[in-house]
Amino acid sequence: MHWLGSTPFLIVAAVVGVAQSFLWWPLYIKKHQWLHSNNNNILLPTAPSFPPESPKPPPPPAPPSSLPDAVVSYRTVYDFVVVGGGTAGSVIAARLAELQQWNILLVEAGDGPKDGQDVSWNVRAEPQMHACHGARDHRCEIPAGKGLGGNTLINNMLYVRGSGEDYDTWARQGNTEWSYRNLLPYFLKLENYRYNVSTDFTVRQQRGKGGPVPIFRLDDKSSLVQTFVAACNRFGLRTTDYNTETNQTVDYVQVTNRRGRRITATDAYIRPYKQLFTNLHIMTSARVTKVLINSRTKQAVGVKVLVKGQERKIRATKEVILSAGPIFTPQLLLLSGVGPKEQLDGLGIPVREDLPVGKNMNLRFVSFPIHLATNRTLPSAVSPKKLEAIAFLNTAPQTNPTEPSHEILFQYEPKDTREYFSLGLIHLKPASKGFLKLSTTNPSDNPLVYTNFLSDPNDIEDILRGIKECLKLLHSEEFAKLGLRTRKLQAPPCDQLRYGTDDYWRCVVRHVGHAADQPYGTCPMGRRENGQSVVSPELKVHGIENLRIVDASVMLPVSNGHTQATVYMIAEKASDMIKNAWDWGNELEHSLDLPLRLSPAAAAFD
Numbered sequence: 001m002h003w004l005g006s007t008p009f010l011i012v013a014a015v016v017g018v019a020q021s022f023l024w025w026p027l028y029i030k031k032h033q034w035l036h037s038n039n040n041n042i043l044l045p046t047a048p049s050f051p052p053e054s055p056k057p058p059p060p061p062a063p064p065s066s067l068p069d070a071v072v073s074y075r076t077v078y079d080f081v082v083v084g085g086g087t088a089g090s091v092i093a094a095r096l097a098e099l100q101q102w103n104i105l106l107v108e109a110g111d112g113p114k115d116g117q118d119v120s121w122n123v124r125a126e127p128q129m130h131a132c133h134g135a136r137d138h139r140c141e142i143p144a145g146k147g148l149g150g151n152t153l154i155n156n157m158l159y160v161r162g163s164g165e166d167y168d169t170w171a172r173q174g175n176t177e178w179s180y181r182n183l184l185p186y187f188l189k190l191e192n193y194r195y196n197v198s199t200d201f202t203v204r205q206q207r208g209k210g211g212p213v214p215i216f217r218l219d220d221k222s223s224l225v226q227t228f229v230a231a232c233n234r235f236g237l238r239t240t241d242y243n244t245e246t247n248q249t250v251d252y253v254q255v256t257n258r259r260g261r262r263i264t265a266t267d268a269y270i271r272p273y274k275q276l277f278t279n280l281h282i283m284t285s286a287r288v289t290k291v292l293i294n295s296r297t298k299q300a301v302g303v304k305v306l307v308k309g310q311e312r313k314i315r316a317t318k319e320v321i322l323s324a325g326p327i328f329t330p331q332l333l334l335l336s337g338v339g340p341k342e343q344l345d346g347l348g349i350p351v352r353e354d355l356p357v358g359k360n361m362n363l364r365f366v367s368f369p370i371h372l373a374t375n376r377t378l379p380s381a382v383s384p385k386k387l388e389a390i391a392f393l394n395t396a397p398q399t400n401p402t403e404p405s406h407e408i409l410f411q412y413e414p415k416d417t418r419e420y421f422s423l424g425l426i427h428l429k430p431a432s433k434g435f436l437k438l439s440t441t442n443p444s445d446n447p448l449v450y451t452n453f454l455s456d457p458n459d460i461e462d463i464l465r466g467i468k469e470c471l472k473l474l475h476s477e478e479f480a481k482l483g484l485r486t487r488k489l490q491a492p493p494c495d496q497l498r499y500g501t502d503d504y505w506r507c508v509v510r511h512v513g514h515a516a517d518q519p520y521g522t523c524p525m526g527r528r529e530n531g532q533s534v535v536s537p538e539l540k541v542h543g544i545e546n547l548r549i550v551d552a553s554v555m556l557p558v559s560n561g562h563t564q565a566t567v568y569m570i571a572e573k574a575s576d577m578i579k580n581a582w583d584w585g586n587e588l589e590h591s592l593d594l595p596l597r598l599s600p601a602a603a604a605f606d
Helices: 004-021 025-037 087-097 164-172 180-190 223-234 265-269 323-333 342-346 457-473 502-512 563-581 587-591
Strands: 077-083 104-107 191-193 211-215 249-254 279-283 286-293 301-307 310-322 363-379 386-393 404-410 418-427 433-437 448-449 547-549
Touching: 077 087, 077 301, 087 104, 087 223, 087 265, 087 279, 087 342, 087 563, 164 180, 164 404, 180 191, 223 249, 223 386, 223 404, 223 418, 223 457, 286 310, 323 433, 363 404, 363 457, 363 502, 404 457, 418 457, 457 502
Parallel strands: 077 104, 077 310, 104 279, 191 211, 310 547
Antiparallel strands: 249 386, 286 301, 301 310, 363 418, 386 404, 404 418, 433 448
């Protein structure tokens, strides 16, 4: 039984091998590029066809992968068409391009990076009754990044995974491969986190090192944030990495930047390797207006694209992958005839599949109601306003002792020589849900978005409980010596209310609160029989072949995560699922002994 004693060492060796494979994937790409360029005996046909009667010369080399600055001759047929060059789209396009025998087109409606350009779609929700009273017409702004990188162009760069329990809940709802145990390797794969990464192979690794996405802590922290952390410690919150433990913890923020510079998804996944990705074409300023679905076979066979005022049809021989984000992915599905039948019938859109697209939308609501000044003066040269720390706490441990109910954000706001700061609050488990629907059949018109923030009266009361926890921190011994003075917000409807009363806090939250992050869950994953899902656990659209969604649309609730980390992880996992579905590029080898047939789905566009 000697082999039993060596089993732990074998496991360690296997783990090390897998980790090395994550770190050295660029070399793997280069190797396969060389192999591909030196092996012209097997040619991947650009479209299904009958075998030629005589051998043909090899095709010319593909034009170089382009960010928008290069001239590219686009094909009319690709293996995969990825719609949306945001967070998920960048990951999917890059990971599929690792297999050089596949041709991939990434279509992005926005531009490539240019100085001074507007990188937001400026989406605004419909007027709200219970929130966003400080916004024009009570219309909340919905974060939606425009251009390559998507929301990573405009987000707060916070990297927060969420709790393992949230993902285990996904698995219990029928998505068995989406438990935290199964997802952790993908978080590790994407991360390049260089702080306190354990080298003890006898414990399970919790943070990744060497992945494409750099994750850094703030190098320059104010002394005031250290006071905040100490006050949290006094009230029982532990200082620990919130990406490994979330409940009753506090820590300095972790952000996706490098040396103070924002790192977008395109920066992380495409730009460093674009010379290797000769099989990846990127089309910008091009809006996909419709997914082409064969009405007889119910297969997605391509897309319609509006580019430079002209409409083009582009074929996908394997899959169309929608990564346009939680607003524009459901809009595109609805325009293509996939969605609630009653809505499509009302707009005269032929129904391809009756699914609950856009009927549910999760959003997190954030407000910064507490603003204070200290009794200290600062040097004239001070750092700009910045978010410095996050705390997760549970205000009702008797109901759910393992999960946090609120997130507190500490923001340092120095001005001239005065030291100011504010505390923000996010209620992590709101009962209010939003939805979206088409406004018109014109793809250029944004859909109608209804956030319904605070429409459930329990939500504002839960926020009020969180504010009272914040006030307890401010009355701690650590803050007492700073002589804190309140700074009343300019919120005219609240001016007649006495500062610090429950009615005052309710009024201020409704006035200054806004969306904390992009929405999610507009096309949720799940088994079709539950009647509430749009995609399967493999992220395939129910009832439509060769159509998949990979972005925040498919997410189920992640109460204390920020969507950036979750979307990166989903895209990494989806990349492997897609590769596995197509035998990691080996399907050509299996087809050499079989006669080629023209697919019915390829016969015509609808």
